[in-house]
Amino acid sequence: MHQRTRSGRTRAVTLALALATALAVAAVPAGAATGGVYFDVNENAAAGNPNQLFNATFTGDHNVGLGRSVMPNLTTGQGDTAVGYAALTSDTTGGQNSATGAGALFSNTIGNNNVATGSGALQNNTTGSQNVAVGLSALALSTGSRNVAIGSIAGQKVTGNDNIDIANQGVAGESGTIRIGTAANQHAAFLAGVWNKTTGGTTKAVVINKNGRLGTAPAPGTSATPATASGQSPTISRLRAENRRQSDQLRQLRSAVQRLRDQVQKGG
Numbered sequence: 001m002h003q004r005t006r007s008g009r010t011r012a013v014t015l016a017l018a019l020a021t022a023l024a025v026a027a028v029p030a031g032a033a034t035g036g037v038y039f040d041v042n043e044n045a046a047a048g049n050p051n052q053l054f055n056a057t058f059t060g061d062h063n064v065g066l067g068r069s070v071m072p073n074l075t076t077g078q079g080d081t082a083v084g085y086a087a088l089t090s091d092t093t094g095g096q097n098s099a100t101g102a103g104a105l106f107s108n109t110i111g112n113n114n115v116a117t118g119s120g121a122l123q124n125n126t127t128g129s130q131n132v133a134v135g136l137s138a139l140a141l142s143t144g145s146r147n148v149a150i151g152s153i154a155g156q157k158v159t160g161n162d163n164i165d166i167a168n169q170g171v172a173g174e175s176g177t178i179r180i181g182t183a184a185n186q187h188a189a190f191l192a193g194v195w196n197k198t199t200g201g202t203t204k205a206v207v208i209n210k211n212g213r214l215g216t217a218p219a220p221g222t223s224a225t226p227a228t229a230s231g232q233s234p235t236i237s238r239l240r241a242e243n244r245r246q247s248d249q250l251r252q253l254r255s256a257v258q259r260l261r262d263q264v265q266k267g268g
Contacts, residue, residue, distance in 0.1 A: 046070040060095070084119075107142075139165075183212065
């Protein structure tokens with residue numbers, strides 16, 4: 001009785017395995033290759049074309065890739081992540097980079113600590129480090145560092161450092177600049193948490209020029225022209241003094257006219 005039961009269970013397991021194998025084979029599209037998986041003692045892992053996962057001479061560690069070709073030029077880079085066709089293709093010694101999207105960080109060779117998310121994001125970066133680009137072809141710079149670009153083609157023109165470009169292509173050669181939006185696309189700006197909020201301390205009025213650049217105007221009482229004791233500029237004080245003088249003259253003229261009228265009435 002027990003012998004027949006074990007035999008029945010064995011046949012059931014065998015049939016289940018066969019069915020699972022058949023379903024797995026059927027699920028593979030016609031003509032498609034199942035690819036290969038790579039893992040080594042340095043904890044590098046990859047999946048894709050078995051003939052194009054890293055190379056035979058690299059010594060880097062803790063790199064992870066997914067795609068047809070995974071970091072084929074890598075030598076000593078560490079901690080890189082490449083997901084997508086041609087992502088981090090040119091990387092040699094650059095480390096701690098994260099590229100997600102076709103062609104993301106494609107040209108990077110020695111740049112470190114970059115994050116590129118989106119097809120073509122940071123695709124022209126070669127040696128720049130600590131850049132963050134999110135969006136289609138965002139931040140297609142070559143050497144700049146510590147830049148942030150968010151949005152489709154954001155930061156494409158940037159070549160300097162420490163720029164923040166959101167939905168703006170940026171300007172070549174500038175550094176330390178924040179650009180948000182594009183004049184042709186955005187027509188109004190709203191900023192919450194500002195209205196009716198007290199900042200405390202010394203303040204200055206915020207002004208803007210025709211190009212959209214923000215800056216501050218001199219605070220009351222600290223302008224290039226000294227203010228008077230009343231807090232008004234000398235120009236305003238002069239105008240008020242002149243107004244008082246003319247008012248006095250007008251009153252004197254009115255008094256003179258009234259005296260003449262009185263004299264005429266008495267003479268009549």
